[in-house]
Amino acid sequence: MNRRVKNKTKFVRLAEFSPLRLVVWARNHFKVGRSSLVRLRAEPLQTGLTVCVVAIALALPTLLLQLAGLGANALSQIGETSDINVYFDLGVQSEIVEERAQAWQNDSRIASTEVISPNQGLDEFEQFSGLGSILAGFEENPLPYVVRIQPSEQVLSRPAELQLLVQALDAEERVDSAILDLVWLNRLNSMVSFVDRLSYGVGFLLALGILLILGNTIRLTIENRREEIVVIKLVGGTDRFVRRPLIYAGLWYGLLGGLAAALLVAIVGLLISMPLQRLLVSYQSSVALPDLSFALLFKLAFYGALLGCAGAWISVLQHLRNIEPQ
């Protein structure tokens, strides 16, 4: 009998790396993974809430990142146009504006001019923003005459000269201001990179949040299963055996959360795609809307699962050691 015991322990140690052991190992993992999923289903409310929180926390930075990507994409298209908009004072007569435009046309630094009447401006704005009804509240059209000037290639390639031209136009009589498109282009540019940075910052914080939330969920799970864990340890369950279903629970929460996040991103994308499309048309740009790709789905599921495992690990390391049969 003594020999039997020795052989048994030896078997466990020796066979650790054999192919048979590998099959057993894989089968056990499959079983544990499946059974922990079944256990999550047994508590739909808890599971649903946790998955929702994870989904929102993953979807938010993803949406921000997509927004930044969209902005950058749009910028790269409209970056080529760089008009100077000359805004006249309110109430300036159309003849005067036309006359000026004609005069500027003869300037060698200017390639073309285009007069935009207040009514045209209004139309454009309505198309732009879908906010036409706000302006409908005004009795008179509040927009001034605008002359859109396309500088010549020569000037465009020399920022200093371009600056001089803008200043000259700005200083003209009856002109309220002359604004180089590049100004707001730059602003838009820095906004895009700000949103880009922001999405990483927000993503980092929310990843931490996910870790904490899942860690806490797993802690509650451990608390609920205390009796079971004690019995398992009493009959010779290793730390690994006790740990495994808990890590899998974390993995499932994260994975399901990631998939739900992909769904959220898709829904939000669908909701904003119509107004966004209109906006893009008004900018004469044809940026393709980011649609939910498999790559994104996979990424969200992967990061979700990763965070889930990590959160479960942290919790298990903290709380499992103290549960011992008394």
Place this chain on the structure above:
Amino acid sequence: MIVFDNVSKRYPGGHDALKQVSFELSRGEMAFLTGHSGAGKSTLLKLIMAMEHSSQGQVLYDGKNLARLGRQGIPYHRRRIGVVFQNHSLLFDRSVFDNVALPLAISGADPSETARRVRAALDKVGLLHRETQNPVALSGGEQQRIGIARAVVHKPDLLLADEPTGNLDPELSAEIMNLFHEFNSVGVTVLVATHDISLVRELGLRQIVLSEGRLASGSASPVAEGPRS
């Protein structure tokens, strides 16, 4: 198989639960551990299970010092022991079958082998027909027997029981003691802590008697003494 060599156990509060206890339990032997409440019976069993560690002296299992097991070694040590503890009973979130199968699941036995052994163990305790039920639906005595099936399903070398007949009627108690005796007759070493002196006398087996943490009698040879307290 089990050697207690001058073992003392002091709990963190400063209470000495065991004082210089020395005895030996040979392979294939069956013995009872008796003594008044608080004498240290459960403590002694916990030392064998490596749930507690001795403050002084050594507990040897198959010649190996349990103090040197380490955290990694403890589960493998426990797998060689079957244990029936009153307060650590069954899990009510799963069937009788799954409860009994737990020790096999832990060591990763394959499903057909598991089913065969679980049914054999349940048959042994006369509850094979209950395998699909939830243990909640069973009486106290039946639950105790399921606990015993779980303790023997993986064919342990040693069977430990802490007051296994605690709240059972005399008839059922005798039945359970007979069950232990049967396991012993097929080679399992058995150590049972109990208050039930009449049952112990009936079986006429070795008695290890503790009193206030000291060994009162039964250090080596079979004796049949009355209670000391």
